[in-house]
Amino acid sequence: MIRILAKILHDVVKGLCGQAGFVGHIGGDDFIFVIPVEAVHESCAEIVGVFDLLIPFQYSEQDRRAGYFFGKDRRGQLHRVPLMTVSVGVVTNERRNFTHAAQVSELATEMKSYAKTLPGSVYSIDRRTDDYATAGAATLARAEALGALEGK
Numbered sequence: 001m002i003r004i005l006a007k008i009l010h011d012v013v014k015g016l017c018g019q020a021g022f023v024g025h026i027g028g029d030d031f032i033f034v035i036p037v038e039a040v041h042e043s044c045a046e047i048v049g050v051f052d053l054l055i056p057f058q059y060s061e062q063d064r065r066a067g068y069f070f071g072k073d074r075r076g077q078l079h080r081v082p083l084m085t086v087s088v089g090v091v092t093n094e095r096r097n098f099t100h101a102a103q104v105s106e107l108a109t110e111m112k113s114y115a116k117t118l119p120g121s122v123y124s125i126d127r128r129t130d131d132y133a134t135a136g137a138a139t140l141a142r143a144e145a146l147g148a149l150e151g152k
Contacts, residue, residue, distance in 0.1 A: 001058055001084060002029055005051065009033055012046045032108070037092050044088050044123035051086045052121050059083060087115035088123035096130040 006025065013021035013033050021043075022034040035043055056064045063069040063083070071081045089111025091104055098104050107126060115124040 001055065004054060004058070005029070005031065005086065008047055008050050008054070012043055012050065016043050016046065030112075037094055040090055040092065040125065044090060044125075047088065048086060048121045048123055055084050055086075085121040087112060087118070087121070089113070089115050090123055090125040092125070095127065 006023075009023045009031055013023050013035060017035045017039050020036050021039070022032075024032045026032055033043075059069060068080045068082045070078050072078055089108050091107045091111060111124050111126050115122050118124065
C-alpha cells in the first residue's frame with residue numbers, strides 16, 4: 001500500500017506541477033511533497049480522490065462492503081480494523097514567513113495529526129498567521145539551546 005501511495009503522490013504531483021513539484025519519502029507511511037501554492041487544492045483533492053478510488057481494491061470484496069477487516073494485534077487479540085485512509089497536512093508560506101526548516105516540519109506534523117482526527121481521507125490546510133510561526137521559532141530556539149547544553 002505504501003508503494004501505491006508513493007505512485008499516486010508522484011503521478012499527481014508531477015502530472016499537475018511538473019518540475020515545480022517534489023515528492024519525498026520520509027519513512028514508513030510518511031511522505032512529503034512540495035508544490036506551488038496555487039496547486040495545493042487541486043493536488044490534494046486529486047491525491048485523496050485517487051487514493052480512495054484505488055485502495056479499496058487492496059481488500060477483499062467482503063471487507064470492502066463491511067468497511068473493515070479483522071486483524072490481530074501483537075498480543076494475538078482480534079480487532080476490527082477500518083479500511084485505510086490518507087491524511088494530508090498542508091503548510092504554506094501564504095500567511096507566514098518561516099525562518100527555519102524545523103518550523104515547517106513542526107507545523108506539518110501538527111497539521112497531519114489534526115487531519116488524522118477527521119473521518120475518512122482528508123487534507124487539512126493551515127490557515128493561521130505568523131503569530132504561530134513566531135511561537136514556533138521561540139520553541140526552536142529553546143530546543144537548540146538545550147541541545148547545545150546537552151552536547152548535541
